[in-house]
Amino acid sequence: MKFSLTLLLSILPFFSMAEAQATYRVFLKFFPEEAQMWGYAVSNDRFVQGNTQVEFTETPDQKIEFWLHGELKIDSILSGGKKIEYESEKVLYWENYNLVGRKTSIDNSALADPNSLEIHYSGFFNPSQARSLSDYMRVDKKEGIFLRSAGYSLWCPFFSVPEIIKVDFDEITVDIPAELEVVVGGKPIMEKVDGERKISAWKIPELEIYDVQITARPFRKRSGQNVWVYYLEDDQKAQEITDFAQNLKKIYFRSFRPVQETDPLYIVQMPEYGNISSNNVIGISGDVFDEFETELYSKSTIAHELVHPYVHIPIDRNDPMAALVIEGFPGFFHFYGLNQTESKEEFDLKKIMLKRQSSYLKKKESGKDWRGNDLPQEKPILEISFDEIGLYKDYFILSDRVGLFLYHLWTKMGDEKFSEFLKELFALSSIDYGTLESLTEKYLPGYSATLNIWLKTNDFPESLRIIE
Numbered sequence: 001m002k003f004s005l006t007l008l009l010s011i012l013p014f015f016s017m018a019e020a021q022a023t024y025r026v027f028l029k030f031f032p033e034e035a036q037m038w039g040y041a042v043s044n045d046r047f048v049q050g051n052t053q054v055e056f057t058e059t060p061d062q063k064i065e066f067w068l069h070g071e072l073k074i075d076s077i078l079s080g081g082k083k084i085e086y087e088s089e090k091v092l093y094w095e096n097y098n099l100v101g102r103k104t105s106i107d108n109s110a111l112a113d114p115n116s117l118e119i120h121y122s123g124f125f126n127p128s129q130a131r132s133l134s135d136y137m138r139v140d141k142k143e144g145i146f147l148r149s150a151g152y153s154l155w156c157p158f159f160s161v162p163e164i165i166k167v168d169f170d171e172i173t174v175d176i177p178a179e180l181e182v183v184v185g186g187k188p189i190m191e192k193v194d195g196e197r198k199i200s201a202w203k204i205p206e207l208e209i210y211d212v213q214i215t216a217r218p219f220r221k222r223s224g225q226n227v228w229v230y231y232l233e234d235d236q237k238a239q240e241i242t243d244f245a246q247n248l249k250k251i252y253f254r255s256f257r258p259v260q261e262t263d264p265l266y267i268v269q270m271p272e273y274g275n276i277s278s279n280n281v282i283g284i285s286g287d288v289f290d291e292f293e294t295e296l297y298s299k300s301t302i303a304h305e306l307v308h309p310y311v312h313i314p315i316d317r318n319d320p321m322a323a324l325v326i327e328g329f330p331g332f333f334h335f336y337g338l339n340q341t342e343s344k345e346e347f348d349l350k351k352i353m354l355k356r357q358s359s360y361l362k363k364k365e366s367g368k369d370w371r372g373n374d375l376p377q378e379k380p381i382l383e384i385s386f387d388e389i390g391l392y393k394d395y396f397i398l399s400d401r402v403g404l405f406l407y408h409l410w411t412k413m414g415d416e417k418f419s420e421f422l423k424e425l426f427a428l429s430s431i432d433y434g435t436l437e438s439l440t441e442k443y444l445p446g447y448s449a450t451l452n453i454w455l456k457t458n459d460f461p462e463s464l465r466i467i468e
């Protein structure tokens with residue numbers, strides 16, 4: 001697999017500092033045994049039934065508009081315990097995998113309780129026949145349940161008016177056949193088996209609504225140090241992945257910051273094309289799972305998600321250093337960890353950074369990525385705002401320029417000094433430009449002017465480039 005493939009990575013919840021705009025309590029009951037794999041439903045009834053209780057942070061002062069997956073219908077909407085009026089229609093909707101969305105509007109004067117709504121819905125999630133193979137989202141009798149959220153398969157309402165991006169998922173409760181295991185994300189708060197059914201509840205604070213998923217299959221589970229591997233059959237492979245993750249955590253612990261408690265990380269074996277991560281859940285497609293030893297993609301994805309808490313320095317979202325600290329550092333330092341594992345040879349840093357350098361130079365010149373898509377506007381690292389992190393992190397500047405900068409520091413300082421520098425950097429309880437400048441000066445006297453070029457300009461002079 002090509003290394004330049006964008007890693008669809010996400011910011012862990014404890015780095016999200018913007019306030020949530022609503023609180024959701026979601027309850028979903030799935031009947032996958034009634035779902036066929038042929039793209040049509042046998043039951044005319046439904047294979048998912050659920051409701052979402054929404055608590056708005058601010059009372060909507062206008063008409064309310066939200067979206068659900070196109071195969072769902074609204075059963076009823078309540079506010080303050082009373083049924084209220086609404087209008088609902090199926091429309092073409094690019095943000096959903098089957099290109100059909102259900103749009104529902106409510107006049108805010110209809111709300112009995114101005115701060116809350118309870119939306120009941122039911123229907124189907126048939127496989128996509130509209131877009132690409134990577135739209136593997138569906139509820140399937142044989143395979144299980146594979147749902148993402150806004151942008152793919154809307155199993156909870158996505159409000160466009162008022163626009164609600166960040167949600168406190170106070171509780172997501174999933175009711176499934178007992179033989180399945182489910183991963184939602186965040187932290188599990190309850191699980192019980194009740195006869196033929198299993199009920200599993202999860203809590204995810206402050207999350208972008210694009211960044212949540214539900215996966216259920218007849219999984220086996222394996223864990224160590226809060227890293228969970230959910231897999232189908234291959235116990236040995238699952239153990240290798242668990243060992244790999246634990247080993248990396250040890251390396252991060254001694255190289256960066258002695259973090260005691262980390263959030264759980266879920267590594268989940270997905271169907272084909274399921275290499276997609278959201279929040280603290282990493283999806284690995286079956287073929288990548290089988291080829292784990294040789295797949296740089298899965299190793300670096302896991303390494304990246306694990307490194308976040310170890311290279312974090314508390315920072316305000318409005319600080320110009322926020323993007324650098326929140327996604328810039330993690331975007332490089334997982335390589336530093338991988339470089340200390342047995343995979344050292346595969347992760348030849350110089351080769352990787354040379355590739356980044358040439359793709360960065362191409363991107364700078366063309367303004368386009370390797371697929372020919374337009375990139376966001378080029379700007380200095382310290383001018384990328386918190387809200388722009390998602391725009392830059394896997395594509396431009398935060399992924400390449402920041403890596404080239406940190407690699408440059410490493411090669412200039414040498415292994416030993418760089419290691420000391422990192423320990424001191426990640427022991428900081430706050431950071432600003434001056435602190436970073438004096439710390440680099442301490443290990444690399446005279447570096448100030450170079451630091452300024454890296455962080456405050458778009459320049460990439462020959463003198464800073466890696467030579468083959």
Ligand SMILES: [Zn+2]
Nearest residue numbers: 009010011330
């Ligand atoms: Zn990340």
